[in-house]
Amino acid sequence: MKKLFALILALAMVMALASCGNTASDSGTSGSTTPSTTESTDPNAGGGDQPGKGKTVAIAMPTQSSERWIKDGDNMKAQLEALGYEVLLQYAEDDPQQQVSQIENFVAQMVDCIVIAAVDSGALTTVEAQAKTAGIPIIAYDRLLMNTDAVSYYASFDNKGVGTAIAEYIVDAKDLEAARAAGESYTIEFFMGSPDDNNAVLLYEGIMEVLQPYLDDGTLVCKTGRTSFEETCILRWSQETAQQWCENYLSGFYADEDLDIACSAFDGFSYGIRSALEGAGYTEANWPLITGQDAELMAVKNIISGKQTMSIYKDTRLLAEKCVTMVNAVVNGSEPEINDTETYDNGVMVVPSYLCTPVAVDVNNYEELLVDGGYYTAEDLAG
Ligand code: BGC
Secondary structure (H helix, E strand, C coil): CHHHHHHHHHHHHHHHHHHHHHHHHHCCCCCCCCHHHHHHCCCCCCCCCCCCCEEEEEEEEEECCCCHHHHHHHHHHHHHCCCCCCCEEEEEECCCHHHHHHHHHHCCCCCCCEEEECHHHHHCCHHHHHHCCCCEEEEECCCCCCCCCEEEEEEEEEEHHHHHHHHHHHHHCCCCCHHHHCCCCCCEEEEEEECCCHHHHHHHHHHHHHHHHHHHCCCCCCCCEEEEEEHHHHHHCCCHHHHHHHHHHHHHHCCCCCCCCCEEEEEHHHHHHHHHHHHCCCCCCCCCEECCCCCCHHHHHHHHCCCCCCEEEEHHHHHHHHHHHHHHHHHHCCCCCCCCCCEECCCCEEEEEEEEECCCEECCHHHHHHCCCCCHHHHHCCC
């Protein structure tokens, strides 16, 4: 009898706790563990209250030199403000020390949460520890924050998936299987991302997982011989460096033979590569396949005019939205939606993540993906 009573009591307590949990999440807007797209950004969700009222979120972005980060910052600011948060948004213009100072100031101001897309996460470990000591939660945005236990969540894209999508596009567009069977080959050069950005490493791994067999059997020929990450990574994703490298390659290794494929990890590189090719006299007749990443407006215009072949569309609206659910969760003490708890080991901890899906975009699907999807208007692309 005693046992039965204890059981009933235990059940009653569990039910009471469960209902407490519901109440907490109902009042917090983002309290649901699986908020839907509309729920998560609706300022009136959760019974009309604003979960961010009286709270300040600081956002540390890497640079305004690339369009994507401006979009990221704007999207996040707008979404957070719609939830009642005050937002401090700062760009470090690719200067790691400037980003450290910006975050030190955020900590000094005792903001409620800091969102960081790092310039060089190696430079941030001390200031991240300061934030943790001050009780300020940190969310890693797009780029993983390495070697710190001060990060609560990570919102990003499947970064290795970006690499495999680029490489698979090359395999299909050049029909490398047919080339292999016919004993033909294509020349290729690699322009990879910044060595201080974990995304760049993963992207490279994704690319090589697909392309290495074709390099090994000579279907792809890299005349510079530069195929390792160390040899192909470009510090701070510099467009100028990509252009210089490409100019050197074209006037040297490619003086007597065309470059067929420029495997570029970033739209910014692709603009530099385009300039180098134009300078070297390439025309429509021998224009190479050029890849990219971010589906920036200029890149999409280049895709339409044939100066770039493809890019990777990463919907920054969606990424911002996922990050905002994480902010709401850490500020209001609830659990955000995550879909990966294994991949992103930063050297100290595996950071719970939400990874959005990257999609290859080219001249055949840009209208459907980008215009119908509301990312750009037809006027944007025409101008
Ligand atoms: C991002 C890419 C971007 C690159 C350069 C990476 O961390 O994931 O989307 O192209 O930085 O800004």
